[in-house]
Amino acid sequence: MSVTIYDIAREANVGIGTVSRVLNNSANVTTETRERVITVARKLNYQPHAFAQALARKRSNTLSAIIPFFTNYFFIEVLQGVQETLSSLGYDLIIHGANNQQQVAEYLQRSMRKGRVDGTLLFSLELPENFVEEFRQQKVPLVLVDTFHPAFDSIRVDNAGGATIATEHLISLGHRNIGMINANLQSAPARERLASFRQTLQQAGIQIPDGNIVNSAEEKNDGFSRESGFRGMMEFLGRGLPLPTAFFVSSDIQAIGVLAALRERNIRVPEDVAIVSFDDVELAKNFDLTTMRQPMFKMGELAVKKMIERIEHPEAPVSSVSFKPGLVIRASCGANKQYVFHEQ
Amino acid sequence: MSVTIYDIAREANVGIGTVSRVLNNSANVTTETRERVITVARKLNYQPHAFAQALARKRSNTLSAIIPFFTNYFFIEVLQGVQETLSSLGYDLIIHGANNQQQVAEYLQRSMRKGRVDGTLLFSLELPENFVEEFRQQKVPLVLVDTFHPAFDSIRVDNAGGATIATEHLISLGHRNIGMINANLQSAPARERLASFRQTLQQAGIQIPDGNIVNSAEEKNDGFSRESGFRGMMEFLGRGLPLPTAFFVSSDIQAIGVLAALRERNIRVPEDVAIVSFDDVELAKNFDLTTMRQPMFKMGELAVKKMIERIEHPEAPVSSVSFKPGLVIRASCGANKQYVFHEQ
DNA sequence: GAGTTCTATGGAAGGGCTTTCAAAAGTAGG
DNA sequence: CCTACTTTTGAAAGCCCTTCCATAGAACTC
Incomplete structure (x- = not known):
């Protein structure tokens, strides 16, 4: 059937042990023997049997x-x-x-x-x-x-560090009324990002209404989805609060949903509302999202x-x-386009 | 070390053959023996060794x-x-x-x-x-x-059938000056989609200038990329030809690039130009692309x-x-939103 | 109850490799 | 040229399973 080391051993006039040693580049084989074995192996188009190897090698x-x-x-x-x-x-x-x-x-x-x-x-x-x-x-x-x-x-x-940078960026652009569209709090990243967002605002002496924060209740993907972002923003808009001038969104994919919701309501980004999100998946650049890049x-x-x-x-x-994570500045936050990438 | 069928055999007072038969649900084992073996196997937390199985079962x-x-x-x-x-x-x-x-x-x-x-x-x-x-x-x-x-x-x-449907759809919406942003012709789908596009127009008695067709020269991904779409549209716009009222684009991902190029030149979709693309990847719906769905x-x-x-x-x-492929109608072609999905 | 057929079972063989062990061959030293 | 090592080599053992074969015992048949 298929070629085994036994075939090679027979053909090359050596023992199977020697064949194995040659094939594994082990020491203590004369160049002469080695070459003979290699020639035969090539001639027979030998392919080692992966499972047999795995079994023997553990x-x-x-x-x-x-x-x-x-x-x-x-x-x-x-x-x-x-x-x-x-x-x-x-x-x-x-x-x-x-x-x-x-x-x-x-x-x-x-x-x-x-x-x-x-x-x-x-x-x-x-x-x-x-x-x-x-x-x-x-x-x-x-x-x-x-x-x-x-x-x-x-x-x-x-996540904490990333959320801090994102929030500080928005603050540095002059925003004082900021909101957050978050994923489901049952996910650790969502919790961590929210906590840092809050803390950073507090340290900057900025107060925001509780209603500015929307946590997703969705199970699917822990709320890290386009739909979740869309609904999150719609829910916020339904609350009747004054529109913040900026939002921190817990992932790019949600931000895409947020963008869709805002467009539907004719709210412009970044003119009316600035957006910073998280992840920097490849998609993000197609939407010109300012986001926290993860390598x-x-x-x-x-x-x-x-x-x-x-x-x-x-x-x-x-x-x-x-x-x-490092801040990647694109158009959605309203700052100039420039690329700032901090890597650890 | 780890538990093998030998351990089970010993413990259950049977032969290894019997153990194997039980584990593989083979016939000819008394219920009594079967249960004894299963109990032991469970007790020892036995996990079959995948490679040994593979080797034996070929x-x-x-x-x-x-x-x-x-x-x-x-x-x-x-x-x-x-x-x-x-x-x-x-x-x-x-x-x-x-x-x-x-x-x-x-x-x-x-x-x-x-x-x-x-x-x-x-x-x-x-x-x-x-x-x-x-x-x-x-x-x-x-x-x-x-x-x-x-x-x-x-x-x-x-591909041929899909391109035909896409092109016919554009024609049926009244478009007479249509362009195509294509991928690299070294890829078979690109060739097939182009050929049908041409043929469909011809059969409808519609003539378009050769310059209306842009084939990507990019190697990467055979031109099925956002960049390729962006550059393709830019190249067309640089040709100075009258702007077609519709474009067939050979993939969604390219269409996203096309959209970006058009936005940059302040050309509206679908008001100024209608777009139909190909694939219907998940992304497509985020961009409201009318496209040919592949299941x-x-x-x-x-x-x-x-x-x-x-x-x-x-x-x-x-x-x-x-x-x-089936036509999925969204906003980018200017027709009403409605979902038409033909499945083979 | 002897002869026949089935079923249940144990265990060897076999799958293709690596590795260990012992023997053979080679090298060096005196 | 003999002894003491060292290097090279062949082959057996082992990895863990499935499957085949032979046997023992049960179940039938007449």
């Missing part, structure tokens, strides 16, 4: 990523970094899109199947407590991206590096890195 | 997808269909993003590594001729999505089904399915 060179599937451009962009880095290291990436908590559990379970993957990346999803112990027991490395648990490595975004590609890259380190040093202390 | 339950990575929302949406379908069948999906022809080759090569995957889905990329023979020899199933080769199964989009999720789903069939019947005749 290592699969495959990682899995569990993400809230494709509902959010943010993940896709991080994933891009993950995939490219992985690929250059000869690893494969299995993608699991989880649409609900039950699927998350199912995929986590699957990831723990001994030997299937060398590690799992969990994106933006809270790790169910009952898995914490399981993962530690099974010794399957887990790296959290955009989410947190003290027992595992994680890559995070400094998504980099985050993906780093996540992989962490994972590899963890695989190689299972007992190393847990580490958590947090990226600081 | 089947990995894993597919790979090679896509022009994440540069295009179209793929992501198809991928969503692929992933969900696959997941429900207990398959895993490995994703390979290829940024150039060389990477495509590398990934194809990797896919052929015996046993690694049960099959490969190739998206929108031309299959290099030298792989044709290799794939047939190695007997690794290959399904083409949005691309074509007579030797393999494929899922396609009826991307469905395409993904079908691709998987074909693949499974191919795996089960390697010798079945090659088949090719083509989806007919």
Whole structure:
């Protein structure tokens, strides 16, 4: 059937051990033997059997990523970094899109199947407590991206810092009546961004009515969606409060909804209302959004590096890195266009 | 170390064969034995070793997808269909993003590594001729999505039909001077869409100047990008021809660029110029684009089904399915909003 | 109750690789 | 030329499963 090392061994007049050693570039093989084996292998168009290797090596060179599937451009962009880095290291990436908590559990379970993957990346999803112990027991490395648990490595975004910069930017442009269209508070980023928004205003001595803040009640995607942004702004407009001169919106995708709502009411951006949002997904530039940039590609890259380190040093202390978002100024805030990117 | 069927066999006082039979729900095991084994397996928290299974079964339950990575929302949406379908069948999906022809080759090569995957889905990329023979020899199933080769199964989009409908729609709205902003002609869809556009106009007895058609020269993504659309429209405007009252644009993402270019020149859509594009990616509705909808999720789903069939019947005749896009009317063409979706 | 057919079961073989171990071959030193 | 190492090599063991084969026992048949 297909060519195995036995075929090569026979043809090259050596033992299978030698073939394996040649193929793996192990030491202690004469150049002469090595070349003979390589020639035969090439001639027979030999392809190593991945699973047999994985079984023998106890290592699969495959990682899995569990993400809230494709509902959010943010993940896709991080994933891009993950995939490219992985690929250059000869690893494969299995993608699991989880649409609900039950699927998350199912995929986590699957990831723990001994030997299937060398590690799992969990994106933006809270790790169910009952898995914490399981993962530690099974010794399957887990790296959290955009989410947190003290027992595992994680890559995070400094939401508080980002929200502070965004808010300060609006203040520096002279805005004193500012609103916020937020996602669902059940998500940690939404909570963190709101808290910093409030705190920054307070420190600047600015008072705003409670009604200026709209938190989404939507379940889907924790309110990080276009619809949520649209409805959030509509809800605000329905409250009859004086229109703030600026809004901080908790994500680009929501901001797109906000923009649509404002257009519908003939409110101009940035002339009547300035907008600053969060993420800087690729889309943001199409809408000329001023936003807090997260280095998504980099985050993906780093996540992989962490994972590899963890695989190689299972007992190393847990580490958590947090990226600081940088302000990207475009048209929606009314300031000049210019690019200010702080990277940690 | 980790729990194997041997541990279960010992504990349950049966042979490993019996354990395997129970775990695989094979026939000929007494209920009593079956229950005893299951109890023990559960107690020991047994997880089958995926690679050992794959090796023994000669089947990995894993597919790979090679896509022009994440540069295009179209793929992501198809991928969503692929992933969900696959997941429900207990398959895993490995994703390979290829940024150039060389990477495509590398990934194809990797896919052929015996046993690694049960099959490969190739998206929108031309299959290099030298792989044709290799794939047939190695007997690794290959399904083409949005691309074509007579030797393999494929899922396609009826680009010609779609372009015809789009063009007819513009004609039916009264437009007589129509332009087209196209992608790079080195891509088959771009060629097909252009050909039908021309033919439809001709059949309607409408003559347009050659200068009304702009083909992208961009390499990146074959010109299916926002930048390409922006530049395409700018190039047209620089030609000094009378402004057509309508444009057919070869993809939504380009249309977004076109919109930006028109806005920059203060040309209103749809009042001054009507736009119809192609794809109906999720984004399209945010821009209120009238566009030709491709059932991307469905395409993904079908691709998987074909693949499974191919795996089960390697010798079945090659088949090719083509989806007919449906017109989705939004604001950009100036007609009333209404949803007209033809599905094949 | 002897002979026959089925069903349930244990365990070896096999899948293709890596790695360990022991033997063979080579090198150096005296 | 013999001894003491070192390097190279072949082959067995092991990774964990599925599957096949042979056997033991149960269930039937007449």
